[in-house]
Amino acid sequence: MSTTLVTGARVLGGESADLLLRDGTIAEVGTGLSAPDGADVVDATGLIALPGLVDLHTHLREPGREDAETVESGTRAAARGGYTAVFAMANTYPVADTAGVVEQVQRLGEQAGWAQVQPVGAVTTGLAGQQLAELGAMADSAAAVRVFSDDGHCVDDAVLMRRALEYVRAFDGVIAQHAQEPRLTEGAQMNEGVVSSVLGLRGWPSVAEEAIIARDVLLADHVGSRLHVCHLSTAGSVEIVRWAKARGVRVTAEVTPHHLLLTDELVRGYDPVYKVNPPLRTQADVEAVREGLADGTIDVVATDHAPHPVESKDCEWAAAAMGMTGLETALSVVQHAMVDTGLLTWAELADRTSFAPARIGRLTGQGEPLTAGSAANLVLLDPAARWTVDPAAMATAGRNSPFRGLELPGRVVATFLRGRPTVLDGQLVERPGDQPGAEGSRP
Incomplete structure (x- = not known):
């Protein structure tokens, strides 16, 4: 399981805080947290952290x-x-x-x-x-x-x-x-x-x-x-x-x-x-x-x-x-x-x-607050970013987006599933998954 320190994120749009993600959970939330040895660091200054x-x-x-x-x-x-x-x-x-x-x-x-x-x-x-x-x-x-x-x-x-x-x-x-x-x-x-x-x-x-x-x-x-x-x-x-x-x-x-x-x-x-x-x-x-x-x-x-x-x-x-x-x-x-x-x-x-x-949906382990002890499922959003919808650039196999050509606000910068990044810098992380219970890996 990976360890990641997310620094300077505005949790739910509020004050900036650091979030330490370890072994699939949010281990600590605070300010001025230090990254453990071997941890990845994600600078989330100006980004909003949402569950x-x-x-x-x-x-x-x-x-x-x-x-x-x-x-x-x-x-x-x-x-x-x-x-x-x-x-x-x-x-x-x-x-x-x-x-x-x-x-x-x-x-x-x-x-x-x-x-x-x-x-x-x-x-x-x-x-x-x-x-x-x-x-x-x-x-x-x-x-x-x-x-x-x-x-x-x-x-x-x-x-x-x-x-x-x-x-x-x-x-x-x-x-x-x-x-x-x-x-x-x-x-x-x-x-x-x-x-x-x-x-x-x-x-x-x-x-x-x-x-x-x-x-x-x-x-x-x-x-x-x-x-x-x-x-x-x-x-x-x-x-x-x-x-x-x-x-x-x-x-x-x-x-x-x-x-x-x-x-x-x-x-x-x-x-x-x-x-x-x-x-x-x-x-x-x-x-x-x-x-x-x-x-x-x-x-x-x-x-x-x-x-x-x-x-x-x-x-x-x-x-x-x-x-x-x-x-x-x-x-x-x-x-x-x-x-x-x-x-x-x-x-x-x-x-x-x-x-x-x-x-x-009575789904456990999801939809939890971004507090210590919760599952490390979160998204980092840049609310100031603007982007134009291009269906051809999407990950879905479908191209039938009604928003094609529209300029929309907000860009997903990173997504973490049980502490593991699936998206970083807006791009899918192409590496084998370590999701608990997974029976295979991603290509």
């Missing part, structure tokens, strides 16, 4: 869609973006609906060594919405799954959703719902509104998301179980979650970076890079989700990183796949939309991007 980011919603595609992404390429992208843990969604081929598949995904993450990979289990077998998957077996497996989601598909059957909420309550699991009433969105191509009318594209109404969230918070209240709302995108959804929390319902919610910044006006050019599920909404929705994230109604920023092969996006709008990449741009977008606008402090950003997602 390693945790993404509650990542599509790594493997097994089965390695043409779009692999666990290796996806976690390299995660490290570049400052993430030390990602929750891998279940819509793989085969679907992660058994103990065997979730354990395979976890092993792939251990072998890659770039970030901790925590599998998300499917709610229903094959994501088909007909019968519950092996929730208990996945929870009892070596992967210890606690988050279950049919993301990409809504669990629209109310009885099945109730049973799932009841089932996971026994082991403190959570159902993460993709809120989309399918009958209201059949054939939908973008947000329903002025722009869809002008373009002649079938619209996706806000109520299709809001109706499912309203139903599910009532079910969660009735059952007394935990519900998590994936990629919330409308002003009405924010109000429903706010009402439910005030009522004491055990509900949490996430918003994506792209829903914090982009609107349906971008669809006017028919560029499929802006086709996503749920769709980009209006400026009023953007302002509402920003407010919801700032006041804590929305708990988490989650990327919904969804890479696709070039041919799935480089085509006409109607035929294009839905989804956007996000791991390598998320921190910069959140800084731009929330911190630089004064809506969040750096400490609050750490809560929304690290502490809260780890807590919701």
